Amino acid sequence: MLCLASFVAIALTVVSAKPLADSLVVHERRDAPPAGFVHSGAAPAEQTLNLKIGLAQSNLPGLESALYEVASPGSAKYGQWLSKDQVAAFARPSDETTAAVSQWLSDNDIDFTAASDAGDWLSINIPVSKANELLNADFSVFTHADSGKESVRTLAYSIPASLQPHIKLFTPTTSFTAPRNSNAIVPTEQLKPSPAAAAAGCSSTITPSCLQSMYQLPTKAATNKTNQIGVVGMDDQFANQADLTQFLKAQRTDISSSTAFGLISVDGGTNSQTRSQAGVEANLDIQYTVGVATGVPVQFVSVGESTKDGSDEGFLDVINAMIALAAPPQVLTTSYGFDTEASLSKALTFAMCDQYMQLTSRGVSILFATGDGGVASTPGVSCSGKPFPPTFPTCPYATLVGATTGSAPETGAALSAGGFSNYFAQQSWQASAVNSYIQALGSTDSGKYNASGRAYPDVSASGENVWIVSAGSTGLVAGTSCSSPIFASVVGLLNDELLNAGKPVLGFLNPWLYANPQAFNDITAGSNPGCGTNGFPAKAGWDPVTGLGSPNYPKLRTAAGL
Structure with missing residues (x-):
């Protein structure tokens, strides 16, 4: 500082x-x-x-130019992420x-x-x-x-x-933040005491082994200990080690049940291990990073409430805390966000987005869950007869993760928030894919969305009927909060292989993702209803329900040059 x-x-x-x-x-x-x-x-x-x-x-346009030079596939400098000092000189x-x-x-x-x-x-x-x-x-x-x-x-x-x-x-001044948990989650009290996993198949219960099969993920443990995944925790949500141990005993018998995670504190954030204080959200995020990204070190980034006056400060503080680290986690996943874009001032959204640009310029992949209200963004938002309200962050430097449901084949989850920003413009790296969808959509939902806005989600992953342990009880949860840590785990596994091969980590994902649509399982069924409409339908290629689709690990390896 x-x-x-x-x-x-x-x-x-x-x-x-x-x-x-x-x-x-x-x-x-x-x-x-x-x-x-x-x-x-x-x-x-x-x-x-x-x-x-x-x-x-002093020079944000210069930073943006430098970022795209190292983040654009085909560039001579691709993957040459900036140092902390280089980014600070621009900022x-x-x-x-x-x-x-x-x-x-x-x-x-x-x-x-x-x-x-x-x-x-x-x-x-x-x-x-x-x-x-x-x-x-x-x-x-x-x-x-x-x-x-x-x-x-x-x-x-x-x-x-x-x-x-x-x-x-x-x-905080003119921005009003009603913090949302991106998870349409089953309350803890509804989870049932049960030491074993459900016996049902992957069509009705998602577990790490299901994800390994669906996405062809490696089961062999990662070995590069400089590679890390950061999991952001907010709203006094605590990740419990005893619950993780129980989860691993039930679902990952091939790895040590004592596998632990680290702690990064922001704004005095703590992580109480009193089991009755375990957070369903925090446990989900930790269990589906530790339990899916086999062997990749995971850090729980606990954000305290330094004030009692809203949550936007926590979002700003956590990104500034990551920028301040000499070696931040190479992947950062967040399952929290805001009700709608319009609840925040443009000045705040653009300022926070500038901070995301700083962090991702250093080779950090930033992932956010999109939300669980379909085209309404958040459950309970009143928007019948009105344009679809986009969520935040719609910042182009973050990768936004939607939700799928089922298995072989997956369909777009109805809860998956997606659409088009009213603050940020459509990005060049997504223009071809997004405009093809808009053309295929025709007059459907005409006037309900900003066709020239930054489109989201970018990708998706399983987000319904996900099996977890919390406070010693087990149960199924749903929401894009499931999807973001799952996709973060995929990125973490790829980064492990890249580092071991002497290659740079994936860093800012979006230009690379859209340059490789063949590396995803294309989801062509489902929709995300809301605001009194059927929402957007999933279609071949990119769509506002599932983005480019869910991960296909072997094809992503190939796209990454492995």
């Missing part, structure tokens, strides 16, 4: 008058809170807000930006710290009354109707006009 002194030293080189109130200009605004949030009154004046300030980075704010912002904060008697390794994010703790004065804001309490969770937000805020080129955003 950059120390505070470095910012102050730069700031002292600039003479700047304290900005006048009339120099403030609106930086972000929304007309009303998103659906599901209710204004509950003014926030207590003395309540402390932890705000992050995203600064303008570091200019001296002018750092000086201007730090001077403004100092002039207003506000202490700050660096919140990212490159210094492109700052953190301040400030009372509501001071934040309202500084930003000409009206921080208020908003209640999420379904969960009852309260957050302090403002519908608008302003900054000095002279700082607009230097400040991307303050957060």
